[in-house]
Every structure is written in structure tokens, then in C-alpha cells.
Amino acid sequence: MIEDKFDAIVVGAGASGNACAYTMAKLGLKVLQLERGEYPGSKNVQGAILYADALEKIIPDFRDDAPLERHIIEQRQWTMTETSHVGMHYRDDSFNEERPNRYTIVRAQFDKWFSRKVRDAGVTLLCETTVTELLRDGQGKVIGVRTDRADGLAYANVVVLAEGVNGLVGERSGLRPVVTPESVALAVKEMHFLPREVIDERFNLKGNEGVVIEAMGTITNGMTGTAFLYTNGESISVGIGCIVSDFEGTGQTPYGLLEAFKNHPSIKPLLAGSECKEYAAHLIPEGGYNSIPQLYGDGWVVVGDAGQFVNAVHREGSNLAMTTGRIAGETISWLKTRRDPATAANLTEYQRRLETSFVMKDLKKYKNIPDFLHKSGAHVFTLYPRLIAQAAQTWFRVDGKDKRAKEVEIFNSFRKGRSLPGLLGDAFKLARAWR
Amino acid sequence: MPAFYLRRHLARCLLFQFCEPETTERRRRWISQERDRVMHIAVCMKQVPDSGQIRVHPVTNTIMRQGVPTIINPYDLFALEEALRLRDKFGGEVTVLTMGPPMAEDSLRKTLTFGADRAVLLTDRFFAGSDTLATSFALAAALEKIAREFGEMPVIFTGKQTIDGDTAQVGPGIAKRLNLNQLTYVSRINELDTAAGTITVERRAEGGVQLLSTKMPVLITMLEGTNEIRRGSLADAYRAVSAKIVTWSAVDAGITDITKCGLRGSPTIVKKVFAPQAHAEKATMLPVEDGYDAAAALMNEIFKRQPALEADLMRFASGQ
Amino acid sequence: MSESSRASTRKELPEHFKAYKHVWVAIELEHGIVHPVSFELLGEGRKLADKRGAELAGVVLGGDAASVAEAAQSCFEYGADLVYTIIDPVLTHYRNEPYTKGLTDLVNTHKPEILLLGATNLGRDLAGSVATTLKTGLTADCTELAIDEEGSLAATRPTFGGSLLCTIMTLNFRPQMATVRPRVLVMPPHQEGRSGRIIARELGMSEDDIITKVITFIADRDSNKAQLTYADIVVAGGLGLRSVDNFQLVKTLAEVLGAEYGGSRPLVQKGWITTDRQIGQTGKTIRPKLYIAAGISGAIQHRVGVEGADMIIAINTDPKAQIFEFAHLGIVADAVEFLPKLTEAFRSYLSVNRLAG
CATH class of the missing domain: 3.40.50.620 (HUPs)
Structure with a gap:
């Protein structure tokens, strides 16, 4: 066992664990961080987009030395069928600002940097150390952890569970329910290497400008999910993910979907000639507000993916992870300065601060979206993309047909495809879920 | 016993005119020490790029170092575990030594999490570009210094070879420079008698195993697959984080003649580096279709191209 | 400088x-x-x-x-x-x-x-x-x-x-x-x-x-010893075989051909085969008359060890696998399905001809 006693033990060295450990160490707390992976970041997978705002609130000058790939100046939202995509592109030169808002990153490098910052702040990080259970005193208060190493006990005033979506400690300890296949997405991604000039040319970029493509449609074969393509410095990240329960019984595999996506006529030319170097798969909690577990108790708090903090609609996750980690860290430090023990009653402050932040507000806003998609997924991901593509085809093909007839044809195709009440119903349900 | 060592030492100095003078000094010190005390064991380790993850850039034909992680040379872990086992059995300390850039500290620290007691980093720009001869020179000097500072080592371990250089020559080089008895490709340590200063090992030779007995001090290069590196305790892992890594420059290690180090001390030079030539001809692809016996077609094609092989196979088949 | x-x-x-x-x-x-x-x-x-x-x-x-x-x-x-x-x-x-x-x-x-x-x-x-x-x-x-x-x-x-x-x-x-x-x-x-x-x-x-004494020399038993390096025919498997059980398919073909068998580096790391059967840069270099690579992608480190073979046959599901860059004959197929067919083809041909001869 470790003789020293800590103010806090952070379980996990992902975005939320790092944010929490860093925040506490900077506020003078003695922090032990335990990571089951071989090195910090070895278990972390992300697209990956870095949201500057969340990190800036933790490390204001991160731009000085963080390994950032490209800042995003263009967003492409695509609705895809087998042969087409209908896109909404937004590109703005004002994104070439002094402190850009979003960046692409390579997590392996970013995590290495973030962990260095965490350790430089004074956190003791032990890798290849898996927490197997929480230690409790006679009253049931969490007082430390047991690890899988010999003589593996360590004690602290509070334990922060930043162990990710499928972390076992919280589950085993009964602090969180087991995640259900309906509430998590399985995402896979590949890194494709290309020379910088080739990427610049293909995406019409200069300097460190970057492009993001978010796509949905028939590419997920009727399942609830999305795909993406991000430009890094000398590589392209391409991935796709769907709700786990949707895969069941379909015989489809995430890798099969990714292969098909990569071979889509709209995507294939973007990747031509590249060398795939890295393949990774990851679970993403997408249950939203309704699946958030109890977030605190006597001597413990939950942050990041372990708390289901992902906004699936906006594809935001790492910023929620960092923000919940920071807020938990600030709360624990605040209790310490007040000399208040980390009891459940005192840790309600963490929940209170979360409620006033964008994290809970956003998740609450979209709390019915997962349910809506579950019920209307087939229409959203297959029917509508087809109808939209068909409409575009009808509208843009010049074939001697008059425009009025084309309008009628488009309208009829929608009515035939989904019926008027169906269309109105979907619109109503979506509006209700969105509000 | 001392008489034996002295005689041996004299014989060696006559035999090997290239022995460094300090070797004699070192041996005398070791002889004069109590050998049945606890063991001090040194392990030489190298931090290497994980070769499985190295890629050559398809366009420029250069190595893409971006994101290639560094690891402890896997062969060295067998040496480290064997050293830890000896320490556990006889008591004492394990000191790990590496020569490399400052970032090699990561791997050294990792050896501490496995339970090594001390880590020494030999780092200096003078060492840049060392070939095997210059490397063994620097490591031998550092090992001498380790012996002076932390106690003589009856056993020094290295891995069988590194996965980046693959030469298997640095271990023997160190043994020669320090005048240690050299035991390469050791698969097992059968017996070690600290009082008598003897050691018996199994050595992997061509076509069999040699059972060798010799006197310490020895240099052992450990064969792979002979053991499995342990997981250190939580206390080991915790201690490793804040442990001080002993860091020496060439001068710190007692090296006065830097012309024997790095590029200058290396008799070999790298004349050119180039990517392997792509094969002019790609494979002839045989069709695989339903209702077509691709296996038989492949067999026939093999025999068509290599008629002698068909005859060989017939002979083999009828001999069965 | x-x-x-x-x-x-x-x-x-x-x-x-x-x-x-x-x-x-x-x-x-x-x-x-x-x-x-x-x-x-x-x-x-x-x-x-x-x-x-x-x-x-x-x-x-x-x-x-x-x-x-x-x-x-x-x-x-x-x-x-x-x-x-x-x-x-x-x-x-x-x-x-x-x-x-x-x-x-x-x-x-x-x-x-x-x-x-x-x-x-x-x-x-x-x-x-x-x-x-x-x-x-x-x-x-x-x-x-x-x-x-x-x-x-x-x-x-x-x-x-x-x-x-x-x-x-x-x-x-x-x-x-x-x-x-x-x-x-x-x-x-x-x-x-x-x-x-x-x-x-x-x-x-x-x-x-001389300080070091040879107490004894224990020669390897022949049955134990992989004669890969100097074998005329070598059959090898890679990760494409998917499981250690499927590796048996490689051994069976090797037996029919009187060949030695080996594998790529990942198989050693997975413990499917012993180090002395590893083929490639960090394993054995071979120069057989016939080399059959089943489910091996042909990474450079493997290629270095087999390039000297007179004839290289590659079986791989991925038509873009690197092994097809330097093999002489290629088959795009799942080795797990194809190996038994190839084994049978050789087995029947050799037995028919043995009877005939």
C-alpha cells in the first residue's frame, strides 16, 4: 500500500480525469491518479475535435505548446445515400482568428501533452494500475481504492471516478447502473496518412486550416448513427458509429460500415493514395440526460463519460468531460478550503454547479432525442436522406420538364414516401424533442 | 581464492594486450570485497522505437517518426527479471543502466516500477552516433563508475540484442572491455554460489544447449522467453514516479577520452540509408471463382513453374 | 560538427x-x-x-x-x-x-x-x-x-x-x-x-x-528442432488464420509436402508458435524452393526473411496486402478455407502418382 494519504484519487487519465486532477493540483491538493492503460491516453479514442473553450478554462495558454493539428474553418453537414450526398457547407475566414474555437487533434499526442501538464502540476500518475474496488469505512463512506497491484491499497478523502463509459469500478460498487446496449454507440475510426500538401489541395486549405465533415444517411444501413471525416496535419481521421443495440441481429459490423463509408463515391477520392496506419474502436455513451447516473455520494464523484456526459446531437463529448472534471475538481478544492468533509451532502454542490453550467442545460434540452431516434431512426437515417437526394436530383437535372411539374413530383415523392400525417408527425416529434 | 584470481588476472593481462589498465584495478577491488554479502546486479537496457509501429512514408521513403512510441527493448526485460530474481534470492540491489537521450528516462523509470532499485542514465551529446564499439566503451565506463559508487557487481546482465539495432554485439563488447567472463544466450541460471564466486548456466548453442560453469564476475546476455517480467507492487510504482534518476554525462562517468565516444569513437560509418527496392513484378493472381478449382490450378501452376519440385515431392511421397 | x-x-x-x-x-x-x-x-x-x-x-x-x-x-x-x-x-x-x-x-x-x-x-x-x-x-x-x-x-x-x-x-x-x-x-x-x-x-x-568450463553439451532432439532455415519447402501462417486451432491447417499441409512450418512475428507474440519457428527479420531467414504464406500480410520485416525463396505463394483475403507485392503467385482467399483445399489437391495428386509410379 501507499503510506501517504491523498486529498483525492482520480481513477482514469482521460479528458475528464486529467481535467479534474489538473484543476485540484493547481489549487494545491495532493492528488493520486491511477490509469489502467500502459501510458496516459493508451485507452482513449476520439475523432478527434478539441473544443478550445472547455480547455481554456483549465489551461488558458494551452495553445502555446499543445499538439494541435488544424483549426476548423469549414463545417460540412452531409446527408448521404448510396451514390450521393446533399450537403450544407459553412466556411468562414473569420475562423482564422487569433484564438480559434475548434481544432482537430490526434489524441495519442494530445493526451501525452495533457498528462505531462497534469504531472507537472504535481499530480502523481501511476499507469498500468487498475482500480478493482472502492474501500469504505464502517459507515459506507468511500475512503480509498484497492488496485490490482501487490499491496495495492491507497487512501484519500475523495475518489473521482473518471473511468470512462465502461469503467467497472462504479458499476461493481453499485454506484452506477450497467450501461445498456441502447444507450451506447460503438464507433470505429481509422487514421489515413497523406502528405500535408495533398490534404491542403483536396480540401482547399492553407496553413493550419482544417475541415470537418459530419455525415448521416444510408451509410448506417438504417441504424442510428453518424459518420465523420476530419483533416489533421498529415492525416485524415475517418470513422463511423452506431448504437450498439442496433447492430444486434443485423449481421453488420462497425468495420464493415466503415469500409463501405470509405468506398462511398463522395469519400473515396478524399482518401485516395493514403496509408491507413491506425484502427481503433470505442464506446460512446449516447443515452443523454435520462441515462445520467447518481453523480456523487459519500467520498466519491463521477465525471466525464462515466457520467454519460455526451451531447450526441452536437457530437460534443470531450468538452463535457473536461468541464465536468474541472467543476468536480473545483468543488472538491472548495470543500477543502472550507474544511468541509467530502460527504454526500456537501458534494451536492457539484451537482448544483453542473446544473448551472451548459453541460446539464444542453443535455436537458436534448433529453428526448435518443428516444425519438430510437422510434423514428429508420425514417431519419434512410427514408429522408433518399427523399432529399431524390428531390435534389429532380430539381437540378435539366431534362425538359417544367419546374412546376418538378415541384409537384418532389412533393408527391415525400407524400408517397412518408404520407402527410407521417411527415407532420415526424416534424412535430422532432420539434418536441429538440426544444 | 584470491590467489586464483590474481593468477587469472595476470594471465589475462598477458594474453590480452588490449586490456584497459583500469580493468586490473577493478578486478582487485572486487576480489578484495566480501563476495558473500548481498548481491549488487547491473542490467543494461536500451529504449527503442517500437519497430512494429514504424512506417516508411509512401511518398518520400523516409521514416515516419510521428507518434512512434518508444519502449524498453523487449529482450532486456528478460535480463531485468532474471536480475530481480537473483536479488530476491540473495538480497541486494539491482541497478539499471541505459545510454540514450534525456527522454530515455521514461524507460528507466518504468524499470523502477518493475522493482529495480536504482536507475542510471548516461546521456551526453558526445555519445551521439555511437556504433557498437563506442557504445560498449561508454557503457563499460559507466559500469565501472557504478561499481565504484554503488558496489561491485558480480553479475551484469544485458538482453540478447536490441530490436532496433539487432546486432547482439554490445553485450560481448562490454564483457571484453571489463574483462568479465562472457555468457551469451543464457536460457537458465542453474546455480550461483556467492561464497565460492561460481555460476553455472545453460547456454543456447547451435544445435543444443551448453551447460557452462564459470567464475564471477560475469556478463550474461539473457535469451528471450526464459521468464516473464513481473508487475511491481503499488509501492514500487509510487516510488518510481518521484525516484531520482542518476544522470551522468561522459565526464561524470569518468570518461576522459571523448574521442572514443559517439561518432568519433566509432570505426564504422553509415554511408547511406535507403528504402528497399520495390519488386518489379507483382504476384500473378490466380482467379478464385465458384465452380473453379483454384487449389488444383495453384498446384499445377507451381509444378509448371518448378518442374524439379514435382519430382522432389514424388520422391518424398513414395518414400513415405 | x-x-x-x-x-x-x-x-x-x-x-x-x-x-x-x-x-x-x-x-x-x-x-x-x-x-x-x-x-x-x-x-x-x-x-x-x-x-x-x-x-x-x-x-x-x-x-x-x-x-x-x-x-x-x-x-x-x-x-x-x-x-x-x-x-x-x-x-x-x-x-x-x-x-x-x-x-x-x-x-x-x-x-x-x-x-x-x-x-x-x-x-x-x-x-x-x-x-x-x-x-x-x-x-x-x-x-x-x-x-x-x-x-x-x-x-x-x-x-x-x-x-x-x-x-x-x-x-x-x-x-x-x-x-x-x-x-x-x-x-x-x-x-x-x-x-x-x-x-x-x-x-x-x-x-x-580458461575460467569457463563446459560441463556438458545436450544436443537438441531432432524431433524438437525446427529445420526451417535449410528446408526446401516451408509453409507459414499469419494472423489471417484467426486462431491457434486454425494453425493446424498449416501443419497439415506441411506434413503432406514433407515441409517445415513457421509463422510471422505476431504469432510468436501470441504464443501460437515458438520463437525458433518465427520467419522474418527478427526470426529466421529462409531460402526454400517453395514458400507458401497463408494469411500473412507481408510486412517488410517478414519480407526480408523470405525474399530469397525460389517461389513464393501468397494466400490472403486482402487483395491489397503487401505480400502480393513480392510473391510470385497470389490467391485472394480466406486461408482457413483455402488451405484444406490445397492440402487435398496435393494429397490426392501425390497418392495417385505414387500408386501409378
Whole structure:
């Protein structure tokens, strides 16, 4: 066992664990961080987009030395069928600002940097150390952890569970329910290497400008999910993910979907000639507000993916992870300065601060979206993309047909495809879920 | 016993005119020490790029170092575990030594999490570009210094070879420079008698195993697959984080003649580096279709191209 | 970089090294048998010696006169002009101390320009000691040896796990030493009855001088020993086989063909096969007449070990797999399904023809 006693033990060295450990160490707390992976970041997978705002609130000058790939100046939202995509592109030169808002990153490098910052702040990080259970005193208060190493006990005033979506400690300890296949997405991604000039040319970029493509449609074969393509410095990240329960019984595999996506006529030319170097798969909690577990108790708090903090609609996750980690860290430090023990009653402050932040507000806003998609997924991901593509085809093909007839044809195709009440119903349900 | 060592030492100095003078000094010190005390064991380790993850850039034909992680040379872990086992059995300390850039500290620290007691980093720009001869020179000097500072080592371990250089020559080089008895490709340590200063090992030779007995001090290069590196305790892992890594420059290690180090001390030079030539001809692809016996077609094609092989196979088949 | 530090990149051979001439091969003689790599080296040494207008010598150290004489005769028949011998009972088993002394003394007396050894356990044990004693350059595990325009040995070897090759020179020290792995070089023709000069020397060392004793030598049991390196036919599997159970398909085909079996590096790491059956840069180099690679992607580190095969057959599901870049015949198929068919094809063909014959 470790003789020293800590103010806090952070379980996990992902975005939320790092944010929490860093925040506490900077506020003078003695922090032990335990990571089951071989090195910090070895278990972390992300697209990956870095949201500057969340990190800036933790490390204001991160731009000085963080390994950032490209800042995003263009967003492409695509609705895809087998042969087409209908896109909404937004590109703005004002994104070439002094402190850009979003960046692409390579997590392996970013995590290495973030962990260095965490350790430089004074956190003791032990890798290849898996927490197997929480230690409790006679009253049931969490007082430390047991690890899988010999003589593996360590004690602290509070334990922060930043162990990710499928972390076992919280589950085993009964602090969180087991995640259900309906509430998590399985995402896979590949890194494709290309020379910088080739990427610049293909995406019409200069300097460190970057492009993001978010796509949905028939590419997920009727399942609830999305795909993406991000430009890094000398590589392209391409991935796709769907709700786990949707895969069941379909015989489809995430890798099969990714292969098909990569071979889509709209995507294939973007990747031509590249060398795939890295393949990774990851679970993403997408249950939203309704699946958030109890977030605190006597001597413990939950942050990041372990708390289901992902906004699936906006594809935001790492910023929620960092923000919940920071807020938990600030709360624990605040209790310490007040000399208040980390009891459940005192840790309600963490929940209170979360409620006033964008994290809970956003998740609450979209709390019915997962349910809506579950019920209307087939229409959203297959029917509508087809109808939209068909409409575009009808509208843009010049074939001697008059425009009025084309309008009628488009309208009829929608009515035939989904019926008027169906269309109105979907619109109503979506509006209700969105509000 | 001392008489034996002295005689041996004299014989060696006559035999090997290239022995460094300090070797004699070192041996005398070791002889004069109590050998049945606890063991001090040194392990030489190298931090290497994980070769499985190295890629050559398809366009420029250069190595893409971006994101290639560094690891402890896997062969060295067998040496480290064997050293830890000896320490556990006889008591004492394990000191790990590496020569490399400052970032090699990561791997050294990792050896501490496995339970090594001390880590020494030999780092200096003078060492840049060392070939095997210059490397063994620097490591031998550092090992001498380790012996002076932390106690003589009856056993020094290295891995069988590194996965980046693959030469298997640095271990023997160190043994020669320090005048240690050299035991390469050791698969097992059968017996070690600290009082008598003897050691018996199994050595992997061509076509069999040699059972060798010799006197310490020895240099052992450990064969792979002979053991499995342990997981250190939580206390080991915790201690490793804040442990001080002993860091020496060439001068710190007692090296006065830097012309024997790095590029200058290396008799070999790298004349050119180039990517392997792509094969002019790609494979002839045989069709695989339903209702077509691709296996038989492949067999026939093999025999068509290599008629002698068909005859060989017939002979083999009828001999069965 | 200062001028002096770059001195070694130019050829300025010191006066006392100018007397160093001729090409030597250290012959591995153990238990009465010469390791084939020694003959392969003589074949390459012959070319180097001819290019330098020098003689090719074998160096045979051994415990008994008969086997040393026999080994010397073999050296002549594989191209040596002369053979240096040392016969001494202490040389019966290979040991580092007496062999290092024997070889370094010969080098210091007779001054060869180039000294080649096999990159075997024996050769690597000896080469490191000899090079360090002589303070000269040694290039390990070469895949190609040549003489450059200045007359120096240009030794090419793979680096970074085989992703790149580098050419290494020892410009200003002698001898220029190199080791080469078995089967990397071609076995030269055997010239029956060819002869040459023998120069016999003494070791000048007694058993009492040698600290390390060989207590016993336990020869590998034949059934245990993978004869991969020198097999005529090799069947190998990779991760494409998906499970250790499916690896049996490779063994079955090997059995039908009377072949040896092996595998790529990941299989060793997964524990499906033992290290002595690993084929590639960090495993064995092979040069069979027929090599069948099933479910192997053909990473550069594997390619380095099999390129010398007369015919390479690749079976892989991925039509873009690198192995098709250097194989002679390719089949895009799942090895797990295809291997049994191929095995059956060979089995029935061979049995039919055996009955017919």
C-alpha cells in the first residue's frame, strides 16, 4: 500500500480525469491518479475535435505548446445515400482568428501533452494500475481504492471516478447502473496518412486550416448513427458509429460500415493514395440526460463519460468531460478550503454547479432525442436522406420538364414516401424533442 | 581464492594486450570485497522505437517518426527479471543502466516500477552516433563508475540484442572491455554460489544447449522467453514516479577520452540509408471463382513453374 | 560538427593498416560439423577476394585434427585458397575465451583486410569479443556485401526493423568485420577435389588458463528442432488464420509436402508458435524452393526473411496486402478455407502418382 494519504484519487487519465486532477493540483491538493492503460491516453479514442473553450478554462495558454493539428474553418453537414450526398457547407475566414474555437487533434499526442501538464502540476500518475474496488469505512463512506497491484491499497478523502463509459469500478460498487446496449454507440475510426500538401489541395486549405465533415444517411444501413471525416496535419481521421443495440441481429459490423463509408463515391477520392496506419474502436455513451447516473455520494464523484456526459446531437463529448472534471475538481478544492468533509451532502454542490453550467442545460434540452431516434431512426437515417437526394436530383437535372411539374413530383415523392400525417408527425416529434 | 584470481588476472593481462589498465584495478577491488554479502546486479537496457509501429512514408521513403512510441527493448526485460530474481534470492540491489537521450528516462523509470532499485542514465551529446564499439566503451565506463559508487557487481546482465539495432554485439563488447567472463544466450541460471564466486548456466548453442560453469564476475546476455517480467507492487510504482534518476554525462562517468565516444569513437560509418527496392513484378493472381478449382490450378501452376519440385515431392511421397 | 569528428567519414587508412590484405571467413566447426553458413560466406568471400585481387582464407579452430582437416578440405572445395588452423583440446567445445584468443592472434599475425563470420549464436558471441579486442568496426547481420570504388567493404544491413537499409563502412580500421545470417547468401557450388594450402598455428593456452568450463553439451532432439532455415519447402501462417486451432491447417499441409512450418512475428507474440519457428527479420531467414504464406500480410520485416525463396505463394483475403507485392503467385482467399483445399489437391495428386509410379 501507499503510506501517504491523498486529498483525492482520480481513477482514469482521460479528458475528464486529467481535467479534474489538473484543476485540484493547481489549487494545491495532493492528488493520486491511477490509469489502467500502459501510458496516459493508451485507452482513449476520439475523432478527434478539441473544443478550445472547455480547455481554456483549465489551461488558458494551452495553445502555446499543445499538439494541435488544424483549426476548423469549414463545417460540412452531409446527408448521404448510396451514390450521393446533399450537403450544407459553412466556411468562414473569420475562423482564422487569433484564438480559434475548434481544432482537430490526434489524441495519442494530445493526451501525452495533457498528462505531462497534469504531472507537472504535481499530480502523481501511476499507469498500468487498475482500480478493482472502492474501500469504505464502517459507515459506507468511500475512503480509498484497492488496485490490482501487490499491496495495492491507497487512501484519500475523495475518489473521482473518471473511468470512462465502461469503467467497472462504479458499476461493481453499485454506484452506477450497467450501461445498456441502447444507450451506447460503438464507433470505429481509422487514421489515413497523406502528405500535408495533398490534404491542403483536396480540401482547399492553407496553413493550419482544417475541415470537418459530419455525415448521416444510408451509410448506417438504417441504424442510428453518424459518420465523420476530419483533416489533421498529415492525416485524415475517418470513422463511423452506431448504437450498439442496433447492430444486434443485423449481421453488420462497425468495420464493415466503415469500409463501405470509405468506398462511398463522395469519400473515396478524399482518401485516395493514403496509408491507413491506425484502427481503433470505442464506446460512446449516447443515452443523454435520462441515462445520467447518481453523480456523487459519500467520498466519491463521477465525471466525464462515466457520467454519460455526451451531447450526441452536437457530437460534443470531450468538452463535457473536461468541464465536468474541472467543476468536480473545483468543488472538491472548495470543500477543502472550507474544511468541509467530502460527504454526500456537501458534494451536492457539484451537482448544483453542473446544473448551472451548459453541460446539464444542453443535455436537458436534448433529453428526448435518443428516444425519438430510437422510434423514428429508420425514417431519419434512410427514408429522408433518399427523399432529399431524390428531390435534389429532380430539381437540378435539366431534362425538359417544367419546374412546376418538378415541384409537384418532389412533393408527391415525400407524400408517397412518408404520407402527410407521417411527415407532420415526424416534424412535430422532432420539434418536441429538440426544444 | 584470491590467489586464483590474481593468477587469472595476470594471465589475462598477458594474453590480452588490449586490456584497459583500469580493468586490473577493478578486478582487485572486487576480489578484495566480501563476495558473500548481498548481491549488487547491473542490467543494461536500451529504449527503442517500437519497430512494429514504424512506417516508411509512401511518398518520400523516409521514416515516419510521428507518434512512434518508444519502449524498453523487449529482450532486456528478460535480463531485468532474471536480475530481480537473483536479488530476491540473495538480497541486494539491482541497478539499471541505459545510454540514450534525456527522454530515455521514461524507460528507466518504468524499470523502477518493475522493482529495480536504482536507475542510471548516461546521456551526453558526445555519445551521439555511437556504433557498437563506442557504445560498449561508454557503457563499460559507466559500469565501472557504478561499481565504484554503488558496489561491485558480480553479475551484469544485458538482453540478447536490441530490436532496433539487432546486432547482439554490445553485450560481448562490454564483457571484453571489463574483462568479465562472457555468457551469451543464457536460457537458465542453474546455480550461483556467492561464497565460492561460481555460476553455472545453460547456454543456447547451435544445435543444443551448453551447460557452462564459470567464475564471477560475469556478463550474461539473457535469451528471450526464459521468464516473464513481473508487475511491481503499488509501492514500487509510487516510488518510481518521484525516484531520482542518476544522470551522468561522459565526464561524470569518468570518461576522459571523448574521442572514443559517439561518432568519433566509432570505426564504422553509415554511408547511406535507403528504402528497399520495390519488386518489379507483382504476384500473378490466380482467379478464385465458384465452380473453379483454384487449389488444383495453384498446384499445377507451381509444378509448371518448378518442374524439379514435382519430382522432389514424388520422391518424398513414395518414400513415405 | 568539427573537422576532426568527420575524419572517419573519409578514407585515410593509417600506415600500419596498409599491410592488411586478403579475405577471411571464420569457419564454425562444432561437434565435427561445419555450419552451412560458413560455406555460404566462403562463396561471398570468394567474390570479394577476386574483386580485391586477394586470397580467400578459411579459419578453422577445433579440438581434434581429423575434423579440422576435414573442415579445411571442405573450405577448399567451397572456394578457399588457404586455411589457417589451430588444433587444441581446449577448442573441443566452443568457448568465448580460447576462440577469441585464437582468432585475434591469427588476425594480428596474418593481417586480413576483411573478416566474415556467421550471425549465429556462436558467430555473434565471438565477433563482438574479437572486434572489441581489435578495436575495429563490425557490421552485424548484413544482407549484402560489396567492394566500393575505393576498395573498402560496403556492408548493407536492414535497420528499423527492416523498413530501411543502410550501407556501413569501416574506412580507417582493419580488419573490416561483418556477420551474415544463415541463408541470406547463396550456397556456392561444391568443387570436389579442389585443394589449397594449410597454415597451422598453436593456440598457446592451456585448460588451466580458461575460467569457463563446459560441463556438458545436450544436443537438441531432432524431433524438437525446427529445420526451417535449410528446408526446401516451408509453409507459414499469419494472423489471417484467426486462431491457434486454425494453425493446424498449416501443419497439415506441411506434413503432406514433407515441409517445415513457421509463422510471422505476431504469432510468436501470441504464443501460437515458438520463437525458433518465427520467419522474418527478427526470426529466421529462409531460402526454400517453395514458400507458401497463408494469411500473412507481408510486412517488410517478414519480407526480408523470405525474399530469397525460389517461389513464393501468397494466400490472403486482402487483395491489397503487401505480400502480393513480392510473391510470385497470389490467391485472394480466406486461408482457413483455402488451405484444406490445397492440402487435398496435393494429397490426392501425390497418392495417385505414387500408386501409378
